Amino acid sequence: MYKNTLDYAIQLDKEDKLAHLRDEFHVPKDQKGNNWLYFTGNSLGLQPKRTQHYIQQELDDWAKYGVEGHFEGETPWLPYHEFLTDKMAKVVGAKPLEVVVMNTLTTNLHLLMVSFYQPTKKKYKIVIESDAFPSDRYAVGSQLKFHGFDIEDGLIEWRPREGEELLRIEDLESIVEEQGDEIALLLIGGVNYYTGQYLDLKRIAEIGHAKNCMVGIDLAHGAGNVSPELHESDVDFAAWCTYKYLNSGPGSLAGLFVHEKHAHNKELPRFAGWWNHNKETRFNMRQPFDVMAGAEGWQLSNPPILSMAAIRASLDMFDEVGMTALREKSEKLTAYFEYLIQQIDTDRIRIITPSNPKERGCQLSIQVKNADKSLHQKLTENNVITDWREPDVIRCAPVPMYNSFQDVFNMVEILKSLL
Missing domain, CATH: 3.40.640.10 (Type I PLP-dependent aspartate aminotransferase-like (Major domain))
Known part of the structure; x- marks a missing residue:
């Protein structure tokens, strides 16, 4: 059974065999240098740090070989x-x-x-x-x-x-x-x-x-x-x-x-x-x-x-990681997210995504009573990056590649305070 504490979330991250992947990504920061709590991988995934190297290699080959880059270089274009x-x-x-x-x-x-x-x-x-x-x-x-x-x-x-x-x-x-x-x-x-x-x-x-x-x-x-x-x-x-x-x-x-x-x-x-x-x-x-x-x-x-x-x-x-390991973490991370949201004592929101892990990915859709977009806007003002879909849903995706259990805990604590 999950626990609704920061210490428990930190412990889950320590046990997470994929936790190191987070360091492979650029996590956006606010003006004070604090990481955003980024939950919109369902709309645009974060940039892997290695992406720049891969693109730079092709730029270098273009500069070095010109049209012969179609046949030369480490990864020929043809x-x-x-x-x-x-x-x-x-x-x-x-x-x-x-x-x-x-x-x-x-x-x-x-x-x-x-x-x-x-x-x-x-x-x-x-x-x-x-x-x-x-x-x-x-x-x-x-x-x-x-x-x-x-x-x-x-x-x-x-x-x-x-x-x-x-x-x-x-x-x-x-x-x-x-x-x-x-x-x-x-x-x-x-x-x-x-x-x-x-x-x-x-x-x-x-x-x-x-x-x-x-x-x-x-x-x-x-x-x-x-x-x-x-x-x-x-x-x-x-x-x-x-x-x-x-x-x-x-x-x-x-x-x-x-x-x-x-x-x-x-x-x-x-x-x-x-x-x-x-x-x-x-x-x-x-x-x-x-x-x-x-x-x-x-x-x-x-x-x-x-x-x-x-x-x-x-x-x-x-x-390198494999979909099996990613799905295993995803199911656990999303279930923990669902558990924490369900602990909030409110009738203003509810999850409409299926609870069965086999009938969902990592996205949870939070339906907001009376279709009030202000809750989403307040989350954004608190560096929680989700997205709003008309008429009444905040979409949140704890992505196993780069989101942590502590991310999920912190996000729900902010959501709870706003409610």
């Missing part, structure tokens, strides 16, 4: 994206063939829907969760319009039941059972950005495939946070950003997954570019398009090296 593949595949539980780092999240979702959203006059509808991240809603809405369908008719929302905040998998099952003959695609956020609920990807894939629907997952809030085991889940495709839990910097590149079962299907519709053409003949220039197998077959352009260098720095850290 195959640079391949340096990320194996480690990214481990983070999301995929085979290397199934993963590539490229573009940004919504761009990747559109490129994937070119292939996996193939509507007919009868089977054209798309299912999303009702509180999907706005970018996903805009993306699928624009796909429906592009194909000549009305959004009001073509978009089906999987909603929580009245009076509830969380989604029930049996309600999705009912939707697909009743309307599956008209549904072409399920595009679901694997970890909901608002509630922090981690959904059962394998079950979602089974439900969709039972009615011959394609299944895609937005893992923006899942990659580096949970262990989605994408290959085993059998979803058709997924995409995620890398600037949240993967700590690669603002606006950095995204990841893409296409299941192995689609890896060698050259007949899938797709947009084409230089970089998804067969790498063996790519530089022969005047060849007919010959698409590459696997996730690389969705690339269009050569990779932006400086952004990829930041991702490589982060992925090297993940590879």
Whole structure:
């Protein structure tokens, strides 16, 4: 059983085998030099100290080699994206063939829907969760319009039941059972950005495939946070950003997954570019398009090296630690956070994220009664960095890479004093 004392939090940090990782990151400070209590890794991860070295290496090689840097140096640029593949595949539980780092999240979702959203006059509808991240809603809405369908008719929302905040998998099952003959695609956020609920990807894939629907997952809030085991889940495709839990910097590149079962299907519709053409003949220039197998077959352009260098720095850290150890700490750290919040004697806040560790990552969503943003603003004034999501939630993410048990204790003490 946990204890609500500073000494206990300090003891947990002493026992934490990953506590040393905190020193690998730059922690922002206030004007007096005090560390912020940073709980927004779900929005932008902190910068690893090694990132500067990785980027500087590429700047130095650019200065030293010029265009020959594509072939020379410690990490030549021509195959640079391949340096990320194996480690990214481990983070999301995929085979290397199934993963590539490229573009940004919504761009990747559109490129994937070119292939996996193939509507007919009868089977054209798309299912999303009702509180999907706005970018996903805009993306699928624009796909429906592009194909000549009305959004009001073509978009089906999987909603929580009245009076509830969380989604029930049996309600999705009912939707697909009743309307599956008209549904072409399920595009679901694997970890909901608002509630922090981690959904059962394998079950979602089974439900969709039972009615011959394609299944895609937005893992923006899942990659580096949970262990989605994408290959085993059998979803058709997924995409995620890398600037949240993967700590690669603002606006950095995204990841893409296409299941192995689609890896060698050259007949899938797709947009084409230089970089998804067969790498063996790519530089022969005047060849007919010959698409590459696997996730690389969705690339269009050569990779932006400086952004990829930041991702490589982060992925090297993940590879050194492993998702198993990170998840183990995450579950303990988040449970302690939940316990401390529940000790506050107030009816002004409540946690809407599932209590079951298997149904959440590290994010806890604190719902504020009467939708009062002032509590969030006061936390910020006290160097507690969280984020506010309309209409009434403060999102907090104790990230196992760099947050400590003492961070969590101190944050809740400040929250308690403000309440």
